[in-house]
């Protein structure tokens with residue numbers, strides 16, 4: 001349980017890959033698959049170092065929300081020298097063509113609850129000049145291809161009863177804008193407001209754009225991969241826990257393993 005030496009010169013090559021999720025169920029299975037697992041306890045978090053599918057990784061539970069995610073990401077970069085960060089979890093759908101059981105990979109990320117106007121343009125993070133943080137293109141492409149490969153056989157992954165329970169038929173993988181804020185969006189009125197303000201947003205969640213900001217500041221490649229658990233409407237919280245256990249955790253593990261054993265080699 002020692003704290004490794006601080007990495008003052010974060011670089012995007014050579015270090016392990018950071019894998020972050022907000023909920024226990026989303027990393028539990030990954031942790032059982034880690035070889036040479038060792039926990040490093042820093043700042044109320046356990047960072048699990050080890051090897052997964054031939055890659056050195058650090059797996060960590062951020063917990064929920066932008067502050068939790070940003071502080072976790074900072075530690076991943078500064079203490080572990082990660083060469084890339086991937087956030088895996090769930091999101092609510094905003095765009096009409098995005099359905100429960102689909103996967104969205106970030107091409108860019110924005111914090112929808114930041115508004116320092118009129119001092120700065122709406123959504124811009126003050127003094128950074130950035131509202132939309134770009135995901136690393138190669139990383140996002142690798143995750144998108146891995147998601148498409150995994151989603152090609154939903155029956156094998158989920159089984160018929162789970163697919164029927166959540167109305168999942170032919171799940172798709174999308175790439176586009178993911179927006180983040182410190183609110184679980186659970187009314188049709190709020191999702192309509194977000195859709196009107198940011199019509200190109202595919203999905204909403206509570207951490208990704210905060211991690212994107214940290215990775216931007218440190219120059220570390222980042223992308224988020226999100227399974228759509230709900231439509232960010234009045235029914236958003238129904239079956240949420242069951243979805244995490246029966247769909248999201250299976251998707252996350254399968255997609256990350258597919259990516260780690262292939263495209264991650266080049267990341």
Ligand code: ADE
Pocket residue numbers: 090091092183184185186204205206229230231232233236
């Ligand atoms: N994560 C999953 N669904 C969400 C929603 N509706 N709002 C915010 N974060 C979410």
